[in-house]
Amino acid sequence: MQRNSNISMAVIRRLPKYFRYLSDLSEKGVNRISSKELSQITGFTASQIRQDLNNFGGFGQQGYGYNVSGLRDAIASIIGLDKRYRVVIAGAGNMGSAIANYTGFHSSGFEVLALFDTQEELVGKEVGGKPIRDIRELGTFIDDHRVEIIVISTPKHAAQGIADIAVSRGVKGIWNYAPVDIRVPEDVVVENVHLNESLFTLSYLMKEKENI
Amino acid sequence: MQRNSNISMAVIRRLPKYFRYLSDLSEKGVNRISSKELSQITGFTASQIRQDLNNFGGFGQQGYGYNVSGLRDAIASIIGLDKRYRVVIAGAGNMGSAIANYTGFHSSGFEVLALFDTQEELVGKEVGGKPIRDIRELGTFIDDHRVEIIVISTPKHAAQGIADIAVSRGVKGIWNYAPVDIRVPEDVVVENVHLNESLFTLSYLMKEKENI
Known part of the structure; x- marks a missing residue:
């Protein structure tokens, strides 16, 4: 996974929010989501969402959107939630x-x-x-x-x-x-x-x- | 007291910090402080401190600095801590x-x-x-x-x-x-x-x- 060490604190503080929203979606059985739909849920703009996630090596696919549980797990790993x-x-x-x-x-x-x-x-x-x-x-x-x-x-x-x-x-x-x-x-x-x-x-x- | 309703959330979130630092200083018996000294304590730049406080109608005096308990009380009032x-x-x-x-x-x-x-x-x-x-x-x-x-x-x-x-x-x-x-x-x-x-x-x- 690509990391960019110049990531701003604003982006970093949004990561746990993405994780929370994606966890909620995953619990509800939602499999995939577009940046536009994610924007409606999170209140962040679709372009900000794409930019944020691109910092870590874009996860979305044109015309498909994001795989909810895949993106959640990737963010968990970025945050460091895959360790104890x-x-x-x-x-x-x-x-x-x-x-x-x-x-x-x-x-x-x-x-x-x-x-x-x-x-x-x-x-x-x-x-x-x-x-x-x-x-x-x-x-x-x-x-x-x-x-x-x-x-x-x-x-x-x-x-x-x-x-x-x-x-x-x-x-x-x-x-x-x-x-x-x-x-x-x-x-x-x-x-x-x-x-x-x-x-x-x-x-x-x-x-x-x-x-x- | 002058209020400016376009105050950014960043400034607003610093107000309780100023209140905390000034309360601590006041408890220690410090009567007055320059924006430079306040900068050393808070980690904010002196110019940012002056700008922040100017939003509410500058409290400092050239060559004197800020009156600690006076500024603390003014900020308490701005925050709304003077009511129950x-x-x-x-x-x-x-x-x-x-x-x-x-x-x-x-x-x-x-x-x-x-x-x-x-x-x-x-x-x-x-x-x-x-x-x-x-x-x-x-x-x-x-x-x-x-x-x-x-x-x-x-x-x-x-x-x-x-x-x-x-x-x-x-x-x-x-x-x-x-x-x-x-x-x-x-x-x-x-x-x-x-x-x-x-x-x-x-x-x-x-x-x-x-x-x-």
């Missing part, structure tokens, strides 16, 4: 527990091995069938289990320290829920989920509509 | 419960009044001090309490139906966690949190770094 990831969660509070309980991540190849917390009353318990361990065991655990992704759902003051430990042990991906920017070396990826910012965007847009 | 919102949560599962338990929303003016669920064994219980009610009471409850925002954290097949009920009762903002696109009239805002898509972006970027 070993994941730990730092912070076993509400958000950490919700993530541990969410079965959808597991079925997509993200296997949560354990949660970690500082609170003694949590350590030894389980969430979603996964053990909560003492945060002081984090480094050793990452080593022993070759953990690749850490979810950080700690209070913000703890986030950078946790990230430093994880990165020093070879973790390459951080899914950060703490409302703070995490500094990492160039070979590590941080993807932020800042729920407050999303909620504030909602309130801004609501206010804007009222004013119109 | 009445919120309900549809779906009292892991994610709905995590949101109900998160005290940060309350302190920002978003008051969760109740959760709603279809599961009989949940109805009557409490999460984060808020009652879980029968989903069939949703419409009446929205009427009675003039609810403005609904959080949808239901399975995807239920999301559109819930949204339709909420919108028909006058809800103007939907914070949607279900992995599905929700259709609403023009005067209603939908802000999506698609956690799967965020996780898949992380895995794509990790894969890309490996390949470089």
Whole structure:
């Protein structure tokens, strides 16, 4: 498969959307789809869809369109969903527990091995069938289990320290829920989920509509 | 305060970030800051920061910079954080419960009044001090309490139906966690949190770094 390393973040963020729409179509038994039909479903223009997919070596055929399950599988492979990831969660509070309980991540190849917390009353318990361990065991655990992704759902003051430990042990991906920017070396990826910012965007847009 | 209704989504999405950085600075006792210093903290260029803030009627003074708490309060007001919102949560599962338990929303003016669920064994219980009610009471409850925002954290097949009920009762903002696109009239805002898509972006970027 051809890859183009200059793919913009906008295209990259659309890939999981294509994957979702194609998965839904596939579940409904749809076998093939034109870029025009895909445009009606996704809200992206047909030309943008063709352009996006051409970045990865066009999948469509003139007069036929796209094979739904074939395209879905190809995008899954581009995203990296054809492999399994070993994941730990730092912070076993509400958000950490919700993530541990969410079965959808597991079925997509993200296997949560354990949660970690500082609170003694949590350590030894389980969430979603996964053990909560003492945060002081984090480094050793990452080593022993070759953990690749850490979810950080700690209070913000703890986030950078946790990230430093994880990165020093070879973790390459951080899914950060703490409302703070995490500094990492160039070979590590941080993807932020800042729920407050999303909620504030909602309130801004609501206010804007009222004013119109 | 001057408003410009042609403000791009990119600027709008940076506003909550400015608010976060300025809140952090204010907590640390910083009184004033230049756009250059703000650039170092935020990673945005100084010129972008000045441009962004000029959309709302420039707050800085030449040779002085920005007054931190003043600018933070002005942005809070632009975002709409100077008012209170009445919120309900549809779906009292892991994610709905995590949101109900998160005290940060309350302190920002978003008051969760109740959760709603279809599961009989949940109805009557409490999460984060808020009652879980029968989903069939949703419409009446929205009427009675003039609810403005609904959080949808239901399975995807239920999301559109819930949204339709909420919108028909006058809800103007939907914070949607279900992995599905929700259709609403023009005067209603939908802000999506698609956690799967965020996780898949992380895995794509990790894969890309490996390949470089």
